[in-house]
Amino acid sequence: MAAGSPGGSSIMESVVKSADRVVTVLTVLATAPTGLSFTDLLNKLELPRSSLHGLLQTLIQSKVIVYDPETKLYHFGPKIWELSMAYYHRIHLVPVAWPYLQRLRDQFDQTVQMAILEGTEILYVAKVESSHPLQLVSHVGSRLPAYATGLGKALLATLDSQTLEATWKHLDYEQFTENTLSSFDALCVELDRSRAQGFALDRGEYSADVRCLAYPILGFQNRGVGAISISLPAPSFTPILLNDLVGELQHIGQLISIQIGSADPDAWRKGSEPSLPVRERLL
Incomplete structure (x- = not known):
């Protein structure tokens, strides 16, 4: 009808x-x-x-x-509690995370950002500039396709396969650079890699000359509520710096997750096999 x-x-x-x-x-x-x-x-x-x-x-x-x-x-009932906690963590995410984002920026003097997932896009909710600001298209309040960003992939890695398939299987994967993911299968492979290595990576998939490392923030019931990232120029992306960045990014991400109610900040990786030697192959 x-x-x-x-x-x-x-x-x-x-x-x-x-x-x-x-x-x-x-x-x-x-x-x-x-x-x-x-x-x-x-x-x-x-x-x-x-x-x-x-x-x-x-x-x-x-x-x-x-x-x-x-x-x-x-x-x-308990569903009201779950919904209210999700809302509480959402509105308190930036105030809780802000000093940690500044700490991360100060340690490496690289641009640090935070985003949340809104449908098939990420919404940038915080940004701490380095002393040599990158020319990024992102700013607080802007949106970008989740599949083409490190922050988006970190957030998508927290979702179960059924949720991913329902939303992302038939999506039109617009190409922004030669490195942009082009299909749902490619996205799934990338998310498995992110879980295995313990962080998400943007290899110039929206802006060709920028690299980005990202880590998800978990809240109540270990659900993904946001993600944080470090962005840097492609020429600065070396194996030594990568190792330093990853360790501190994971540490800060886990601290923020605990602050907003996660009992297991690493829960998003469960079910994946650790793959430590992958880092050099990512460059």
């Missing part, structure tokens, strides 16, 4: 009404930390009894709310 047809319009109105009712139920429950009974909710929401019952059952199944059979009260 076409979305513009009368039937399609009524379905959309029904969906919007259901979503509005979910928000209303959660808002009312938020005012009662000790919980509310079915009768309490019925009186406050003024919904049909059958509609409220169906709505509550759906929210219980998704763990958004829970029902205590002894007290006969409804409360917020």
Whole structure:
């Protein structure tokens, strides 16, 4: 049935009404930390009894709310906690990370950046310039394709294969340089390499004369919430500097992850086999 047809319009109105009712139920429950009974909710929401019952059952199944059979009260469920923690870590990420980003910049005098994943792009949320600023296209508030950046690949390496396939398998991989990844299969190989070596690398895949090392930041439940990177001119990218940069980048990334709630900052690498000799082959 076409979305513009009368039937399609009524379905959309029904969906919007259901979503509005979910928000209303959660808002009312938020005012009662000790919980509310079915009768309490019925009186406050003024919904049909059958509609409220169906709505509550759906929210219980998704763990958004829970029902205590002894007290006969409804409360917020564990899903609310997960969502609130994700939001908390998102808005606190930059203030927590900022001194560590400055420390990383001061140690190597290279440009340090931080980004978060937004759909198929990364959004830059922090940048600390070196004393010899690179001519980078990125700036705080800008977006770039995740597959063409070190920060993006670090973030994608934290995702499970099902999530990756759903979003990235049929993506149009635009080529920015001769080094840009060109397919989903190439992306998967690159992410496996990133997990094995413990960092992501941009080999001039968006800007040909720039190299970038990146490491993901994990938060609550060891989920990827951001990534940090060090960018430098291609001529400065030597094996000796690479080893120094990687060790400190990993250390700083793990410190930030612990600060914002990760119990295992290296969890994103689990399931991969360590491959220490790869570093010289990356240059």
